[in-house]
Amino acid sequence: MTEQHExxxxxxxxxxxxxxxxxxxxxxxxxxxxxxxxxxxxxxxLLVVGGVTYALVTLLHRTRR
Structure with missing residues (x-):
């Protein structure tokens, strides 16, 4: 199998x-x-916005798999 590199x-x-x-x-x-x-x-x-942004992007990335 070939690996797909992101x-x-x-x-x-x-x-x-x-x-x-x-x-x-x-x-x-x-x-x-x-x-x-x-x-x-x-x-x-600053901390809340950073945390929410990271969580949202991580959640969206994992649901796209």
Missing amino acids: SRWSLAHTGNRVLLAVIAAVLIACLCGGTDLPVGTQLVI
């Missing part, structure tokens, strides 16, 4: 999913930075 740019790689989650979280954090939210709240928002 592109290293695909979301099959955990590092790519983490990078996407970090980028999404940083973008949202930048948008929150213009508000008067306390820093602690901004950090919580």
